Amino acid sequence: xxxxxxxxxxxxxxxxxxxxxxxxxxxxxxxxxxxxxxxxxxxxxxxxxxxxxxxxxxxxxxxxxxxxxxxxxxxxxxxxxxxxxxxxxxxxxxxxxxxxxxxxxxxxxxxxxxxxxxxxxxxxxxxxxxxxxxxxxxxxxxxxxxxxxxxxxxxxxxxxxxxxxxxxxxxxxxxxxxxxxxxxxxxxxxxxxxxxxxxxxxxxxxxxxxxxxxxxxxxxxxxxxxxxxxxxxxxxxxxxxxxxxxxxxxxxxxxxxxxxxxxxxxxxxxxxxxxxxxxxxxxxxxxxxxxxxxxxxxxxxxxxxxxxxxxxxxxxxxxxxxxx
Amino acid sequence: xxxxxxxxxxxxxxxxxxxxxxxxxxxxxxxxxxxxxxxxxxxxxxxxxxxxxxxxxxxxxxxxxxxxxxxxxxxxxxxxxxxxxxxxxxxxxxxxxxxxxxxxxxxxxxxxxxxxxxxxxxxxxxxxxxxxxxxxxxxxxxxxxxxxxxxxxxxxxxxxxxxxxxxxxxxxxxxxxxxxxxxxxxxxxxxxxxxxxxxxxxxxxxxxxxxxxxxxxxxxxxxxxxxxxxxxxxxxxxxxxxxxxxxxxxxxxxxxxxxxxxxxxxxxxxxxxxxxxxxxxxxxxxxxxxxxxxxxxxxxxxxxxxxxxxxxxxxxxxxxxxxx
Numbered sequence: 043x044x045x046x047x048x049x050x051x052x053x054x055x056x057x058x059x060x061x062x063x064x065x066x067x068x069x070x071x072x073x074x075x076x077x078x079x080x081x082x083x084x085x086x087x088x089x090x091x092x093x094x095x096x097x098x099x100x101x102x103x104x105x106x107x108x109x110x111x112x113x114x115x116x117x118x119x120x121x122x123x124x125x126x127x128x129x130x131x132x133x134x135x136x137x138x139x140x141x142x143x144x145x146x147x148x149x150x151x152x153x154x155x156x157x158x159x160x161x162x163x164x165x166x167x168x169x170x171x172x173x174x175x176x177x178x179x180x181x182x183x184x185x186x187x188x189x190x191x192x193x194x195x196x197x198x199x200x201x202x203x204x205x206x207x208x209x210x211x212x213x214x215x216x217x218x219x220x221x222x223x224x225x226x227x228x229x230x231x232x233x234x235x236x237x238x239x240x241x242x243x244x245x246x247x248x249x250x251x252x253x254x255x256x257x258x259x260x261x262x263x264x265x266x267x268x269x270x271x272x273x274x275x276x277x278x279x280x281x282x283x284x285x286x287x288x289x290x291x292x293x294x295x296x297x298x299x300x301x302x303x304x305x306x307x308x309x310x311x312x313x314x315x316x317x318x319x320x321x322x323x324x325x326x327x328x329x330x331x332x333x334x335x336x337x338x339x340x341x342x343x344x345x346x347x348x349x350x351x352x353x354x355x356x357x358x359x360x361x362x363x364x365x366x
Numbered sequence: 367x368x369x370x371x372x373x374x375x376x377x378x379x380x381x382x383x384x385x386x387x388x389x390x391x392x393x394x395x396x397x398x399x400x401x402x403x404x405x406x407x408x409x410x411x412x413x414x415x416x417x418x419x420x421x422x423x424x425x426x427x428x429x430x431x432x433x434x435x436x437x438x439x440x441x442x443x444x445x446x447x448x449x450x451x452x453x454x455x456x457x458x459x460x461x462x463x464x465x466x467x468x469x470x471x472x473x474x475x476x477x478x479x480x481x482x483x484x485x486x487x488x489x490x491x492x493x494x495x496x497x498x499x500x501x502x503x504x505x506x507x508x509x510x511x512x513x514x515x516x517x518x519x520x521x522x523x524x525x526x527x528x529x530x531x532x533x534x535x536x537x538x539x540x541x542x543x544x545x546x547x548x549x550x551x552x553x554x555x556x557x558x559x560x561x562x563x564x565x566x567x568x569x570x571x572x573x574x575x576x577x578x579x580x581x582x583x584x585x586x587x588x589x590x591x592x593x594x595x596x597x598x599x600x601x602x603x604x605x606x607x608x609x610x611x612x613x614x615x616x617x618x619x620x621x622x623x624x625x626x627x628x629x630x631x632x633x634x635x636x637x638x639x640x641x642x643x644x645x646x647x648x649x650x651x652x653x654x655x656x657x658x659x660x661x662x663x664x665x666x667x668x669x670x671x672x673x674x675x676x677x678x679x680x681x682x683x684x685x686x687x688x689x690x
Contacts, residue, residue, distance in 0.1 A: 179478035
């Protein structure tokens with residue numbers, strides 16, 4: 043079994059060694075740029091980890107893992123156009139640095155490249171890998187569409203929200219693990235359990251992100267908190283607050299949440315006060331804990347020695363206790 | 367051997383029977399809309415035709431053929447955003463009817479759906495089909511980028527232009543045929559020749575399009591001619607004219623071509639006069655004839671009875687002599 047750090051190093055090195063210096067440069071430079079910005083490489087690490095966990099050969103998982111990371115970065119390129127996000131990982135987004143057309147087309151070619159890397163999986167398991175990947179790619183697009191819809195939908199429920207983040211974020215974590223398991227020739231029920239483990243970790247991960255956006259330590263978080271509040275994003279925190287708030291508090295929440303005139307810091311302060319009053323931090327932590335413990339249950343049902351589960355558990359825990 | 371009409375009917379029926387009424391509707395309605403607009407279904411027909419030509423079972427080619435048609439329509443969705451094209455096949459384009467974000471994301475999900483249909487190819491040949499499709503998808507994006515670059519590039523040569531249309535248009539015709547050949551278990555050199563046949567037909571096809579845009583019969587063409595002239599598109603016709611024009615004629619061409627102040631009909635008239643003076647119609651027809659005869663040579667080298675080649679030849683001829 044390899045440590046998290048070893049696998050992270052392996053995938054970072056592998057991604058770095060892939061060159062995208064093809065022509066026309068207008069198409070490929072944004073790809074090199076995006077991939078050089080780094081990030082946690084969460085998804086490809088999960089692929090390698092699952093492959094290792096089920097006793098597969100890590101080298102067979104490297105290319106599909108890179109494919110998954112390229113796919114993830116493609117979705118960021120297009121999401122940033124749609125969300126008009128100027129900054130990502132502390133740098134200008136592709137659509138800002140170049141323009142929308144470049145971001146659309148570079149994204150498209152990244153999507154094709156992702157498949158090219160996925161297709162390097164062993165022939166015997168390629169149809170199964172491809173089927174998981176196709177399904178996931180479609181779901182991620184559906185998640186992004188729901189996310190955009192929510193901006194103008196009035197009655198978004200917590201259930202709607204959980205469905206959206208499941209599609210937009212969690213399924214790709216599940217698929218990353220499952221593809222690693224397929225490459226390692228795991229049994230069918232093991233593939234399903236590791237997928238569900240990823241799904242639950244993914245849900246907890248996104249809720250943790252929502253929480254950090256409001257209550258994170260700015261120094262450690264590396265960016266200003268309160269962005270979701272400023273942009274009126276209907277996160278779990280807001281939806282829970284709206285569910286729990288009564289009478290005047292609910293009116294106040296409604297009034298201030300959609301208020302585009304209110305000065306940003308004032309708005310963050312008011313909304314945060316309501317959240318504190320309603321113990322939203324604790325409610326969110328409870329929800330995170332719920333999905334986290336569901337994930338651990340998924341892991342328990344897999345009939346593999348406990349000591350082999352340490353790396354996966356440690357990784358999941360690392361994602362949960364982070365304050366960045 | 368099936369007739370062109372039979373194959374066209376088969377694919378039209380098959381596409382029509384695929385429903386995309388999933389949720390969220392914002393994502394899937396533009397897909398149903400786009401696919402319902404029809405079009406010649408050129409590419410999937412080529413896949414079926416090649417499969418039939420090499421004595422394969424057409425039913426094995428139907429889903430991959432649909433995948434190719436979905437891919438082609440995905441590129442149109444994104445191209446129309448980049449080119450700011452309001453009308454396609456006589457109807458509003460997706461980005462106009464909905465908005466750019468919808469067109470980006472519906473396009474993305476179409477791309478994933480294209481792979482889902484491609485992946486229905488028989489397991490034994492899937493890696494080969496996928497490899498051709500991946501390579502082609504990447505090249506089509508490269509072609510579109512070159513096309514956009516040419517808008518601001520000063521010294522585009524005829525060679526540059528031919529390279530661009532090879533990538534943007536011709537490789538997909540080649541790949542459509544080759545995928546049909548792979549499904550039919552054709553020999554390796556046969557797959558290459560049918561690919562090259564498609565490539566040459568594709569080049570001739572695009573040059574014919576360029577020609578019709580200037581000299582087409584408006585009634586039969588179904589749209590106004592001269593659009594490429596109005597939008598200063600550096601087509602084969604313009605580049606050939608620029609190559610042949612001397613002194614004052616070249617100055618005149620240069621001056622009027624980039625002139626955004628000149629009234630549209632006046633501009634078309636002036637440029638068309640220069641084209642006529644330089645016999646650009648005849649030069650373009652000669653170039654089309656060249657690629658068309660190269661295509662027929664590709665077909666000749668395939669060791670299959672001449673009578674089986676009739677359908678492919680007839681289809682190619684139909685594309686060449688069309689005045690729409």
